[in-house]
Amino acid sequence: MVIVRASKTAMVAAIALWASLVAFGNITDYGTNLAxxxxxxxxxxxxxxxxxxxxxxxxxxxxxxAYILIIAAESLTAILCWIGAARMLRGHRLSAAAFNGSKGYAVAGLTLGFLVWQVGFMAIGGEWFGMWMSQQWNGVPSAFRFVITIVAVLIYLVLPDVDERGRRP
Structure with missing residues (x-):
């Protein structure tokens, strides 16, 4: 079951990398997405x-x-996922119970990422501010891709891991 644990860890790290790049881009090219x-x-x-x-x-x-709040939430998503991936990597050879216990930060990071793009972009931006009506400034399709990716990793992550004999903790 080490391969499944490595897979889950890699997927959380991939989301952490992506969220880091999003936050980094927004910080270093502030004006582009401020527009x-x-x-x-x-x-x-x-x-x-x-x-x-x-x-x-x-x-x-x-x-x-609002933009600073978005950047802060994206940054926190990345940080939580990085911490989660590191904890999972350290615990990947431990018992199933210990590995399951190492997922907390990753779950928190993925949940925050889901909330940023589902609530922030799709609900508030898309519906409240009518972003979906804009030909040029519609971020709903991108946000939807992000939400689906994050939720797929979150679902996979929270599936309970088993020990080498196939037993759950």
């Missing part, structure tokens, strides 16, 4: 006849605050 956040929050590219424009947020300070 995305500004357009979504100001709702300047939604359908012209929509009646939900009252939800728009025009404050540049709130645009920066």
């Amino acid at each position: 995305f956040v500004q357009h979504v929050l100001t709702m300047d590219t939604v359908f012209p006849d929509t009646t939900i424009r009252y939800r728009a947020v025009a404050s540049p300070a709130l645009h920066h605050a």
Whole structure:
């Protein structure tokens, strides 16, 4: 069962790497995705006849605050997944119970990542701010891919591991 544990560890590390690159890109190229956040929050590219424009947020300070919150959540997702992958790697030859116990940080990181892209981008950005209506600033399809990938890894990760004799703890 070492190969399954190695697989789970590698998948968590892969999400950690991806979230790290997303956060790094947003930090080092702040202005590019700040423009995305500004357009979504100001709702300047939604359908012209929509009646939900009252939800728009025009404050540049709130645009920066929202973007900083997104970057912080992406960074925390990466950190939790890295810690989780490291703990799982250290525990991959231990008992099934010990290995199952090493997954906590990874579960937390994957859950936070799910919430960032499902709640932050799909629910709040996509539905509340009508991002889905925008030809240019629609991040819903990308967020959906991220959510599905993260949830697939999370489901695989939480499947209980067994000891070498096939027994669960």
